[in-house]
Amino acid sequence: MTGTEIALIGAALAVGLAGIGSAIGVGIVGQSAAGLVTEDPDKFGQTLLLQALPGTQGIYGLLAGFLIMQEVGVIGDAPMLLLEPAQGYAFLMASIPIAIVGLVSGIYQGRVSGAAVGLVAKRPEELGKGIVYAVMVETYAVLALLATILLLFGIDVNG
Amino acid sequence: MPIIEMKKVFLLGHRQEREKIFNLLHNLGSVEMVDVKSGEAWDEFQALVEPDQPPENISQIDATRSDIRYCLDFFQRYFPVKKTFIQQFTGGKLELSEDQFAEHIESLNRAGEIYDSCRQVEDSLARLRNEETQANNLIAELNPWESLDLPLELVKDGSYAVMGLYTVPRDNSLDLQESLAEKVSNYYLEEVTLDNEFLYFFFVGLSEERAAQADLFKENTVTEVTFSQLSGTPAENIASLHKQINDFEEERTSILREIENLLEHRPMLMACYDYLDNEYIKHDAVSNLARTENSFLLEGWVPAPVLKDLEKTVEEKTETALLISRDPGEKEKVPVLLHNRGPAEAYEVVTKLFSTPQRREVDPTPFMAPFFFIFFGICLGDAGYGILLGLLAVYFSRQLRIGESGKQLLKLLLLGGISSFIFGILFGGYFGDLIKLPPLWFDPLDQPMQMLYYCFAIGLVHIYFGMGVQAYRNIKAGKPLSALFDQGFWFIFLNGLILLLLPGFETAAQWIAIGGGAGLVLTQGRSQSGLVLKFLSGLLSLYNITGYLSDVLSYSRLLALGLATGVIAVAINSMGEMIGGGVVGTVILSIILLGGHSFNIIISTLSSYVHTSRLQYVEFFGKFFEGGGKPFKPFGKSASYVDVITPKEG
Numbered sequence: 001m002t003g004t005e006i007a008l009i010g011a012a013l014a015v016g017l018a019g020i021g022s023a024i025g026v027g028i029v030g031q032s033a034a035g036l037v038t039e040d041p042d043k044f045g046q047t048l049l050l051q052a053l054p055g056t057q058g059i060y061g062l063l064a065g066f067l068i069m070q071e072v073g074v075i076g077d078a079p080m081l082l083l084e085p086a087q088g089y090a091f092l093m094a095s096i097p098i099a100i101v102g103l104v105s106g107i108y109q110g111r112v113s114g115a116a117v118g119l120v121a122k123r124p125e126e127l128g129k130g131i132v133y134a135v136m137v138e139t140y141a142v143l144a145l146l147a148t149i150l151l152l153f154g155i156d157v158n159g
Numbered sequence: 160m161p162i163i164e165m166k167k168v169f170l171l172g173h174r175q176e177r178e179k180i181f182n183l184l185h186n187l188g189s190v191e192m193v194d195v196k197s198g199e200a201w202d203e204f205q206a207l208v209e210p211d212q213p214p215e216n217i218s219q220i221d222a223t224r225s226d227i228r229y230c231l232d233f234f235q236r237y238f239p240v241k242k243t244f245i246q247q248f249t250g251g252k253l254e255l256s257e258d259q260f261a262e263h264i265e266s267l268n269r270a271g272e273i274y275d276s277c278r279q280v281e282d283s284l285a286r287l288r289n290e291e292t293q294a295n296n297l298i299a300e301l302n303p304w305e306s307l308d309l310p311l312e313l314v315k316d317g318s319y320a321v322m323g324l325y326t327v328p329r330d331n332s333l334d335l336q337e338s339l340a341e342k343v344s345n346y347y348l349e350e351v352t353l354d355n356e357f358l359y360f361f362f363v364g365l366s367e368e369r370a371a372q373a374d375l376f377k378e379n380t381v382t383e384v385t386f387s388q389l390s391g392t393p394a395e396n397i398a399s400l401h402k403q404i405n406d407f408e409e410e411r412t413s414i415l416r417e418i419e420n421l422l423e424h425r426p427m428l429m430a431c432y433d434y435l436d437n438e439y440i441k442h443d444a445v446s447n448l449a450r451t452e453n454s455f456l457l458e459g460w461v462p463a464p465v466l467k468d469l470e471k472t473v474e475e476k477t478e479t480a481l482l483i484s485r486d487p488g489e490k491e492k493v494p495v496l497l498h499n500r501g502p503a504e505a506y507e508v509v510t511k512l513f514s515t516p517q518r519r520e521v522d523p524t525p526f527m528a529p530f531f532f533i534f535f536g537i538c539l540g541d542a543g544y545g546i547l548l549g550l551l552a553v554y555f556s557r558q559l560r561i562g563e564s565g566k567q568l569l570k571l572l573l574l575g576g577i578s579s580f581i582f583g584i585l586f587g588g589y590f591g592d593l594i595k596l597p598p599l600w601f602d603p604l605d606q607p608m609q610m611l612y613y614c615f616a617i618g619l620v621h622i623y624f625g626m627g628v629q630a631y632r633n634i635k636a637g638k639p640l641s642a643l644f645d646q647g648f649w650f651i652f653l654n655g656l657i658l659l660l661l662p663g664f665e666t667a668a669q670w671i672a673i674g675g676g677a678g679l680v681l682t683q684g685r686s687q688s689g690l691v692l693k694f695l696s697g698l699l700s701l702y703n704i705t706g707y708l709s710d711v712l713s714y715s716r717l718l719a720l721g722l723a724t725g726v727i728a729v730a731i732n733s734m735g736e737m738i739g740g741g742v743v744g745t746v747i748l749s750i751i752l753l754g755g756h757s758f759n760i761i762i763s764t765l766s767s768y769v770h771t772s773r774l775q776y777v778e779f780f781g782k783f784f785e786g787g788g789k790p791f792k793p794f795g796k797s798a799s800y801v802d803v804i805t806p807k808e809g
Contacts, residue, residue, distance in 0.1 A: 045244050046247065075733060128512040131769055135772075
């Protein structure tokens with residue numbers, strides 16, 4: 001495999017795994033939310049907000065994937081680069097933090113948000129606290145994204 | 160003064176004026192009533208007065224209120240009042256003028272009649288549902304027999320023959336037929352239906368062989384099926400049942416039409432509900448009072464700034480009432496009302512979401528406000544998004560009738576938009592890279608490490624500020640040494656460690672860090688007994704450095720979220736660039752840009768808000784804020800369904 005292909009595997013992992021995490025997380029919240037809305041259709045707006053929370057991991061993954069694609073030159077004006085395998089592996093490694101942490105934190109954030117749907121069912125005025133609990137999980141996805149971004153910016157593609 | 164001073168008030172009045180005074184207080188909505196019996200002064204009062212009871216008609220009010228609630232819920236079930244997406248957050252109540260509201264209340268006596276009709280309608284709906292289920296069950300039972308062309312009333316035992324409808328498990332059916340052929344001389348068996356589980360069959364045999372048949376049937380778990388109440392063939396029955404269900408459907412429609420006729424009363428019922436709810440509150444509040452034969456005593460809290468108004472109103476509008484006020488006692492649990500001026504007011508909503516401060520605590524809102532403003536701007540960090548967010552916030556606060564917290568939230572978003580505009584210009588973000596202007600300061604995408612250091616630096620300022628507030632609290636509480644030991648030494652120690660990282664300061668930094676560290680080791684164990692234990696727990700306290708480290712690192716999210724907003728915006732723009740020119744291309748391009756950027760604004764604003772809040776709650780409040788105060792809840796109007804609009808004066 002050429003280095004460029006290895007780098008693109010990194011992009012695929014970042015988008016794919018973090019996306020899976022978000023999909024599962026959003027799915028979990030959606031299930032509890034739909035249950036609540038059968039009883040109280042007016043809670044749709046509030047529960048939709050909760051359902052959106054575990055969706056960010058997928059966006060972070062896409063973002064990392066997009067950055068890799070841009071650096072490698074798959075998209076954008078610059079011509080596609082021919083990378084050495086070592087450089088390709090550097091991109092692959094850089095994508096690992098957001099891929100793995102995105103996958104797991106998306107699922108767990110989904111569980112917390114799903115529980116927050118239960119909280120909103122009984123105390124709609126406490127929506128904010130439910131959101132804060134869910135965001136505590138997201139912290140680690142943000143940190144992983146940061147690690148991925150810093151790693152990507154640190155890779156020298158010309159050398 | 161962010162936390163408003165409260166005054167304890169006692170109001171003494173004649174019983175005849177009680178209702179009038181209650182209405183007065185209820186309209187003002189500035190007094191939180193306290194149960195006289197739980198107050199400090201009860202021991203003295205006890206000999207003079209006795210606890211008051213709510214008037215007897217309160218149970219009547221409660222009953223009517225719940226009847227109306229029932230009707231409204233009933234209507235909502237069949238003909239829901241649709242709320243728009245935004246109304247789901249803002250409430251979306253029915254808007255009535257004062258006259259309309261009063262008019263509706265006059266028809267209160269009709270509520271009972273409407274309640275009865277609703278009950279009746281619901282009963283008939285329940286009956287219909289019941290009958291429909293029964294019919295459907297019968298159809299399900301009859302379905303396997305549909306092809307049996309035999310009137311069901313004829314299926315019964317005669318003098319010489321026995322007959323019936325039976326089912327046998329599919330696996331046993333061959334066995335049954337074989338053993339019947341072996342052991343019974345004369346019989347007739349017609350297979351009607353065979354499904355995945357059972358064989359449904361019609362059987363005729365001789366009476367004299369009944370015992371043998373019965374044994375075989377039992378062996379093969381054959382079950383008899385009877386339709387004793389039916390006549391005619393199964394097919395005829397199924398057809399008539401379907402017709403019946405159709406009739407039910409029609410009846411249901413006509414019943415629903417009846418509900419629709421009742422619907423015109425809905426606004427009236429909504430108004431009456433709110434009216435009764437308020438009556439209930441007023442009646443129920445009486446249980447807080449104490450009474451003598453002819454007078455009553457009310458105890459409560461009033462925010463000091465409105466006390467004058469209250470005194471004036473009581474004096475002018477009543478003949479007997481006497482109002483006494485005093486400062487709160489040391490041990491009394493005083494309710495807390497926040498009041499911040501200017502832009503800081505918007506951030507009260509963030510504080511309240513965490514916890515109301517205690518009475519003697521500082522309100523963290525004004526300290527937190529500037530940081531919230533800056534952090535939000537860094538997270539969103541796009542001038543174009545900032546303008547849009549600000550405009551949207553202004554538009555909604557003009558358009559929507561919402562409560563105080565909603566107004567504060569919109570104001571917070573407006574300020575966030577302004578902040579984002581400023582940081583967008585500094586960092587060169589205008590809808591990502593849609594408008595290519597150079598950054599006024601630097602572009603975090605090009606120099607992420609520099610941006611990261613700035614984030615840590617501003618985080619450090621935030622944390623130091625929180626420690627400073629705690630030090631101030633300690634000094635004010637008469638514990639200046641605690642301020643020096645718990646905050647001062649940490650401040651010295653942390654600064655020493657940071658200086659170590661900078662070239663040129665090594666020696667000085669070393670000594671500063673050692674000095675601060677030594678101070679901590681010597682003082683942090685001071686609550687322990689015994690010299691060894693003091694030293695050990697002082698030494699152990701240095702381990703808290705990890706807490707400070709992770710606090711500072713936590714501010715890296717500012718960089719990450721700012722980059723996320725920017726990079727997603729750039730991604731949307733470059734997706735748009737891939738589309739070719741021409742009319743179709745331009746249309747697709749505008750759809751992508753419009754949809755993509757709207758999506759990004761929503762998601763990024765949400766992230767900016769929640770992550771900025773988290774930095775306040777965990778990293779900042781953790782340093783000094785306790786919370787757990789009791790929010791001020793005045794005796795006043797409650798509105799569940801109706802907003803009564805008072806015409807604006809002037």
